[in-house]
Amino acid sequence: MIERLLPKYVACSDTHETSAPEGSLFPEEARQVAASVDRRRHEFAAVRACARRAMADLGLPPAPVLSGHRGLPLWPEGTVGSMTHCEGYRAAVLARASEVRSVGIDAEPNAPLPPDVWEVISLPSERARMPVDADTRTVHWDRLLFSAKESVFKTWFPLTRIELDFSEADISFRTSPDSPTEGTFTAELSRIAPGVPSTYAGRWLVDEGFAVTAIALPVNPSL
Structure with a gap:
């Protein structure tokens, strides 16, 4: 499903x-979650199995993916990636740093x-833009907003x-003219950092009971 949102x-x-199968973690990965509860160890292993398959698709050998500060995945040198997991779904994506x-x-x-979370994560401008006549049984826009901000x-x-x-x-959504359950979004950041974009363009999808979002910043913006 995640591949529908990202470039080839x-x-x-x-x-x-x-x-993931028992023993699928590298020793250093296993040590990192040795003291965690079973659920955490299982999701940690499953999403890293996804990461290893992504590595293989890039022609790279399997390698450990440890967690750094604030859970930041530490990818093999020369690559960039991202992982996500929620109940019933895990995904990992990887690209060469020369391209992304x-x-x-x-x-x-x-x-x-x-309701208390919605008030915390949303801006007045975002709440004003939420579709008031949409079928929220199909797309829960509040959850989609949370996912887009995470991406x-x-x-x-x-x-x-x-x-x-x-x-x-500050995130704005657009719905595809071909489907009410997919589209694009734009994020405008009020925080500025040198050499880093303050506007991000992403894609979203609601399918199989999940709201999924993704952003890829190409090295060459014309790609």
Whole structure:
């Protein structure tokens, strides 16, 4: 599913499996989650199995993907990537750093956010733009907004090592004329960092009970 949102030069892998085979982690990965609860270890292993398949698609040997500061995945040298996991879905994407500056993906269950969370993550301008006549049983726009902001943050953070607040990204959605459950989005950031874009363009999709978003910043913007 995630491959529908990203260019062909980004290797994508996803799964609905809740875990990966026993022993699929590298020793250093296993040590990193040794003290975690079973659910955390299972999702950690499953999403890294996706990462290894993405590596293979790029012609790269399997390599560990450790978690750095704030959970930032530490990808093999010369590559950039992103991972996401939620109940029932895991995905990883990978690209060569010579082609992509940064990439961010996120998946969420297509279900309403708790009201208190919605107020925290959204701006007045975003709430004003939410479709009032849309069938929210098909697309839960509040959850999609949360996912899009997560994709923005995952794209931004590897470039800057600066954390963004939800209020620092103002997101606008557009729906595809061919389908009410997919489209594009634009994020305008109020936070500025030297040499890093303040506008991000992404794509979104709602399918199989999930809201999925993705952003890829190509090295060559004409691509």
